[in-house]
Amino acid sequence: MPIANNDVWVFIEQRSGKIADVSFELLSKGRKLAAQLRGSLKAVLIGSDINKEAKQVFQFGAQEILLTDHPDLKNYNTLPYSRILSHLVDKHQPRIVLFGATFIGRDLAPRVASHTKSGLTADCTDLQISDVTYLRNDYKQLLLQIRPAFGGNIIATIISPDTKIQMATVREGVMELSPLEKAAEGKITKIPFEKDETDELVQIIERHQEENKVNLKAAPIIVAGGYGLGSKNNFGLIHELADTLGGEVAGSRAAVDAGFIEPNRQVGQTGVTVRPKLYIAVGISGAIQHRAGMEEANKIIAINSDPEAPIFDICHYGIVGDAIAVIPKMIDTYKHKLK
Numbered sequence: 001m002p003i004a005n006n007d008v009w010v011f012i013e014q015r016s017g018k019i020a021d022v023s024f025e026l027l028s029k030g031r032k033l034a035a036q037l038r039g040s041l042k043a044v045l046i047g048s049d050i051n052k053e054a055k056q057v058f059q060f061g062a063q064e065i066l067l068t069d070h071p072d073l074k075n076y077n078t079l080p081y082s083r084i085l086s087h088l089v090d091k092h093q094p095r096i097v098l099f100g101a102t103f104i105g106r107d108l109a110p111r112v113a114s115h116t117k118s119g120l121t122a123d124c125t126d127l128q129i130s131d132v133t134y135l136r137n138d139y140k141q142l143l144l145q146i147r148p149a150f151g152g153n154i155i156a157t158i159i160s161p162d163t164k165i166q167m168a169t170v171r172e173g174v175m176e177l178s179p180l181e182k183a184a185e186g187k188i189t190k191i192p193f194e195k196d197e198t199d200e201l202v203q204i205i206e207r208h209q210e211e212n213k214v215n216l217k218a219a220p221i222i223v224a225g226g227y228g229l230g231s232k233n234n235f236g237l238i239h240e241l242a243d244t245l246g247g248e249v250a251g252s253r254a255a256v257d258a259g260f261i262e263p264n265r266q267v268g269q270t271g272v273t274v275r276p277k278l279y280i281a282v283g284i285s286g287a288i289q290h291r292a293g294m295e296e297a298n299k300i301i302a303i304n305s306d307p308e309a310p311i312f313d314i315c316h317y318g319i320v321g322d323a324i325a326v327i328p329k330m331i332d333t334y335k336h337k338l339k
């Protein structure tokens with residue numbers, strides 16, 4: 001078996017030929033990790049008729065694309081995809097392999113990690129490279145896999161010191177999307193597809209796909225409400241403020257569980273991670289689970305009746321008061337004095 005190198009690989013997720021945003025985010029982060037390791041950044045892309053789309057990854061710093069293109073691979077299928085990627089990892093022994101923490105990534109990553117006997121951490125929110133001393137042993141340039149643990153009550157740093165290859169799935173939106181001004185001059189290495197009798201054990205009979213009509217990640221302004229608003233009727237103030245500011249409406253998990261807002265607008269550890277220019281948190285206590293999804297916002301305004309609420313520890317501007325009284329004043333001020 002070849003010796004593990006310092007290359008960083010990113011599995012490029014595609015659906016119907018369109019590359020998922022999380023893959024570009026991972027390439028942006030992988031570029032920095034590869035620079036620290038003095039290794040190469042490579043993308044692994046599996047699909048059908050995707051040569052044109054494949055070149056997009058050069059814009060995010062990939063130096064090589066390992067491309068397997070075949071009509072049988074048009075749609076994600078667990079067995080052939082995991083077999084192809086496992087074979088590539090076995091052969092080339094990259095240092096790090098990154099997947100999006102999506103339905104596809106969460107299905108594929110553990111299968112590849114199990115086959116290749118690699119370390120794997122799920123749902124990471126940050127990745128770093130560092131020298132580590134563990135059990136009196138020194139390890140050089142380990143991947144620090146950082147993620148919430150124990151229900152989000154603490155942030156854990158996980159290492160895999162006993163494995164040559166370290167893998168991680170990373171939540172969508174937590175890594176900053178940073179394309180290069182000029183695309184890298186990379187190469188495409190075509191990997192031939194060889195069928196296996198096991199490929200047909202699982203077959204796709206029918207596919208139903210519906211695009212998400214809510215795109216919180218792209219919103220420059222987000223107004224989010226929490227359980228502290230007390231009722232779905234009071235939550236209407238969040239919609240009114242968002243409409244006034246031209247922003248999107250979001251909510252905490254507690255607000256979603258209470259039925260104040262639909263699940264696809266949830267921000268937090270089990271929801272969407274956002275980085276808007278302005279995030280207004282109303283009636284949200286600021287538990288670590290919610291903070292994990294919004295603390296990278298450019299400006300945060302918090303409105304809460306509890307002066308000890310954790311949200312005030314991370315906000316740029318805080319208003320202690322009853323949101324039912326504060327929000328109408330904000331709307332009136334914007335409409336008549338600031339606009």
